[in-house]
Amino acid sequence: MKRYWKYIRPYLGAFILAPLLMLTEVFGEIMLPRMTSLIINNGVATKDVEYILGMGGKMVAIAVVMAAGGIGASYFSSKASICFSTDLRKDVFHKVQQFSFKNIDDFSTGSLVTRLTNDIQQIQNVVMMSLRLLFRAPGLLIGGLIMAYLMNRQLMVILLVVIPLLILAIVIILIAAFPRFEAMQKKIDRLNSGVQEALTNVRVIKSFVREDFEEKKFQATNRDLKEGSLDAMKIVVVSMPVMMLAMNVTTLAVVWYGGNLIIAGKMPVGDLTAFTTYIVQILMSLMLLSMVFLQASRAMASLRxxxxxxxxxxxxxxxxxxEKSAQVTSGKVEFRNVSFQYVKGMDEMVLKHIDFTAEPGETIGIIGSTGSGKTSLVQMIPRLYDADEGQVLVDGIDVRDYSIRNLREGVGMVLQKNVLFSGTIEENLRWGDENATMEEVILMAESAQADGFVTNFKDGYDTDLGQGGSNVSGGQKQRLCIARALLKKPKILILDDSTSAVDTATEARIRQCFQTTLKDTTKFIIAQRIGSVESADKIIVLDDGQIVGMGSHEELLESCEAYQEIYYSQRDVDKEAGA
Incomplete structure (x- = not known):
């Protein structure tokens, strides 16, 4: 409970007022049946109109106070629960933003979306319900039992039989409900993951004409959720009829037994009317408690x-x-005997004994077959992952000794998967530097060879990109991402196969601009084409997570077999294409 006190404390007044105001309703519901019995016994029986009107006026006043209390309780319970869930959701989202790549790998995207939305909504609903029923249900139960006992102890025997049986039924229902609700939330995870994947990759689905396959996959997941939901809802479906049956049977027993007492002259008619009302209140309070417990069992699964x-x-x-205050100043990068694996404890390393130094301002090309560890290597530099063995140093300082913010402020990255966000082109570019002048934005767009197509748009830099840059081509998206990274003016720039969708002439112009715009920036260029890296100061050839060659283009052509194989195979392909 200590953990959640921080979400309660700012709204403590609402958390206190909601149940207290609900007490006015409880007081009224306890008093009104007794006052009704007094009207019947003392007013109707003796035809005392003045007594009836006087008692009726008091009942109206109580009803008005009950209504005001109910409205206040509903308002404050809504405010408390909504504010509670809003702050909780904010903290969960903040925690997700702090996740490393490894942490994110432990959760599916759909699961995180479900936890931030559906799960927190379940918690909010239970907080609201609990505040409204915290005093109401127990108050009606205890108050009803006291009033019923004071009115007729003989009829109380019926309740002493029924209540333990109902409590036992509630406990059994709760034990059965919790694992079903937990399973249902996991199935919501899978559904959300599938929907997100399908919507994100809708162009790929359409290009491969796989709509039918995706629909069948969705139907299977949706059907699984339906069955899980029905399995969980069976508990709710069973609980209500059981409670109603108990209520009706108990009411019939009370009326039958109480009727005999009236005939025998041992009980006034008004008392039986009030007692019957108290029976309903007592059993209804148990029903309300069972509903709270059922919802709480689902909320507990969500809370977990x-x-x-x-x-x-x-x-x-x-x-x-x-060295938390240290900042990247020159961009020198050193790898000292670095090894790394994604799944800890496995024998196979993704990177093995990596050693090299990149001097400030150098351009380092990285080439190798698919799965050779190129992306994994550059992700060590901004500390997206930590090395398992060895050290990665930037400006002579181990990357683990920098504050993460300062380290990443000095590194610009253009990832394999180019990501743009909803908003205008200018807003996306300003991710690199939100305080940049418009002249700087345009200059970096020109350096990335993006200004030409941007100015051809009707709205230029104010063009809305839509969701994820859906209205620009792959090559245009890559150039915008490069411009965004350039605007950051990083000391280290990492381009992870980020010109693959750009023609060779445009790519050559981008590289040429790097020599002027980023002459003091250390540049790491991952590429599949040797032409993209042959002018680099140093080229690293990776194979199976190991460096098998390092040097200039000419040196590697003479000494590195793996580089020769890539070079000649690509040259042959280019010749065939030219022919």
Whole structure:
């Protein structure tokens, strides 16, 4: 509970007022049946109109107070629950933003979306319900039992039989409900993951004419969720009729037994009317409690899932950084005997004993077959992953000794998967530097060979990109991402196969601009084409996570068999294409 106190404390007034105001309704519901019995026994029986009107006026006043209390309780319970869930959702999202790549790998995107939306909504609903029923249900139960006992102890025997049976039924229902609700939330995860994947990759689906396959896959996931939901809802479906049956049977028993007492002259008619009302209140309060417990069991499953996110230990932190104030100033990069694996404890390393130095301002080309570890290598530099063995140093300082923010501020990255965000082209470019002048934005767009096509748009830099840059081509998207990274003016720039969708002439112009715009920036260029890196100061050839060659283009053509194989195979392909 300590963890969640921080979400309650700012709205403590609402959390207190909601149940207190609900007490006015409880007081009224306890008093009104007794006052009704007094009207019947003392007013109707003696035809005392004045007594009836006087007692009726008091009942109206109580009803008005009950209505005001109910409205206030509903308002404050809504405010408390909504504010609680809003702050909780904010903290969960903040925690997700702190996740390393490894942490994100432990959760599916759909699962995180479900936890931030559906799971927190379940928690909000239970908080709201609990505040409204926190005093109401127990108050009606206890108050009803006291009033019923005071009115007729003989009829109380019926309740002493029914209530333990109902409590036992509620416990059995709750034990059965919790695992079903937990399973249902996991099936919502899978559905959300499938929907997100299908919508994100809708162009690929259409290009391969796989709509029917995706529909069948969705139907299977949707059907699985339906069956899981029905399985969970069976508990809710069963609980209500059981409670209603118990209520009706108990009411019939009370009326039958109480009727005999009236005939025998041992009980006034008004008392039986009030007692019957109290029976309904008592059983209804048990029903309300069972509903709260059922919803709480689902919310507990959701709370556990939210807690998993909040309790996730972030493996990349500044906690042990010894140079937190240090900043990247020159861009020198050193790898000292670096080895790395994604799944810890496995024998196979993704990178093995990597050693090299990139001097400030140098251009380093990285080439190798698919799966050779090129992307993994450059992800060590901004500390997206930590090396398992050895050291990665930037400006002579181990990357683990920088604050993550300062380190990444000095590194610009254009990833394999080019990502743009909803908004205008200018807004996307300003991710590199939100305070840049418009002249700087245009200059970097020109350097990335993006200004030409941007100015051809009707709205120029104010063109709305839509979701994920859906209205620009792959090559245009790559150039915008490069411009965004250039605007950051990083000391280290990493281009991870980021010109693959650009023609060779445009790529050559981009590289030429690098020599002027980024002459003091250390540049790492991952490429599949040797032509993209042959002018680099140093080329690293990777194979199976190891460096098998390093040097200039000419040196590698003489000494590195793997480089020769790539070079001649690509040259032959180019000749055939030219022919």
């Amino acid at each position: 899932r939210v807690r998993e996110v909040l309790d996730t230990e972030i493996d990349l932190t500044d906690d042990h950084a010894s």
